[in-house]
Amino acid sequence: MLDLPLRTAPLVFFDFETTGLYPYRGDRVCEVALLRMRDGAEDLRYTTLIDPERPLSERSFQVNQISAEELNGAPRFAEVAGMLREQWAGPVLVAHNALFDSEFLRSELLRAGLPPFDMPVLDTLAIARRLYPRRSSHSLRALALTLGADPPSHRAMDDVLALRVVFGAMTEHLAEAGVTTLGGLLRYARGFIPGENAPDVAPLIHTALGEGRMLRVRYSSRALPEPTERVIRPIELFRQGNTLFLQAYCYFRHDLRAFVANKLEVLELTDDVPPTPDDWAET
Template sequence: MYDPSTLLQEAPLLFLDLETTGLSLGAGHRVCEVALLREVGGQEEARFACLIDPGRPLDPGSAAVNGLNDAELAEAASFASVVSQIEAFAQGAILVAHNLAFDRAFLSFEMAQLGRPAFDGPGIDTLPLARRLLRRPSYGLKALTTALQLPMPTHRAMDDVIALRALFHHLRGLMEAEGITTLSDTFRLERGLRPETPEPEVPPVIAQALAEQRPLRIVYRSMSTPEPTARTVRPIYLSQETNGLYLRAFCELRQNVRTFAITKIEAAELLD
């Protein structure tokens, strides 16, 4: 467990980036490179990076981006052979990634294949933080680090971790200037809540699902599907945006993290 009052500059953090054979877990894609950098009190403690044999071919689009090839991955370590090192790095740390849901989903899937617990603890996502703190035409990691003259990502895992860490420290400075200094403050800012902003009111069933980390069956009406559809979701957090309140959740139907407008949830039922 973590103490929400811990100062962000003192917290144990694990900066994470993965390269994958493709973008979709549903299509059978897997992790093919992992990089971790652990820091405490703003100082690097250790780093770890290695290629992973994914047991399947790279998607041509992914290979074009990261420059990896099937032959070198076939000679790489298995995920099973490095999982203990990954767990040791993660012990007691807050995960930090750019678009954390993507990396967490792939990492947790690999853990599940080995019967290991998922990485479902607290994490910091620099993507929504950047959107709250900066005004940029693009919030991709490369676009942000280019604009801010920070180390550049290359779509190789450790280079991207170094870029991620530099972006995080830049954002932390902006947060401190606004009086956002603790882990709790940081998690709230991701959700669109400044220190003076009260917690939003939500239907009791959604509040209970969030508090107890239980899935929900919802009936949802979206722009893409005007007819309401039933779907099972695993709530992550509530997000306050300028145009309303949203539920961020993993959607079983889409097999991905999605954002649901509270006003468009026509019914919700707790599941065990």
């Protein structure tokens, strides 16, 4: 599949609206939308409100304007999760700021008792930052206004429709840079040039990335020069300048972090999720 041309590759554009910004503090998905493309044509469109089983934060309501009344009677995520997995089977997922949506997806699937998704994810935010380095903003709205899409409204399907148009325009510019296949774009989004060899990192990092598993590591940083042991869930390797980073969810910080790859001492694979601190528990 990685050799498929971008214009015909199977893709699922998706977006979530959420009750807040932090799934580890109990925030939930309250709307989902997806649009599936096969052979360059749309073959599925789906959207639904989701009962998040908790109130929206004031900040989230100001953004998406989804009211409690609208959510009354909506299905819970667990009720649609199996169907979503079937619709996503095979294609590559595409989202803007995909790390945000992917972490909510991981959290919701875990709550539903389902395994994590294992399909590749393309982040149009990361692609745009590399493709258009001189632009002052790489938000979906800014890209939509300059690439011919209707501006998104912060409702899930409107954002998905804008994302599809933005992605289509970006693929034309990517072709000029020599990126024409799905595999080439996955590497380009991570900062690697076409044809560059796979990064030389600890084998267990590749295993964790390929199997969606966690790692127990030891790491030191400028903030904590004394090495600390922590559990991380690797998401992707990417290069910034001459430095190779591992993007991962860190259960020590309970946040996404970028680790300098050659400073990581990998101890072991693990499937034990560390407990969430009491003061971050869901209320």
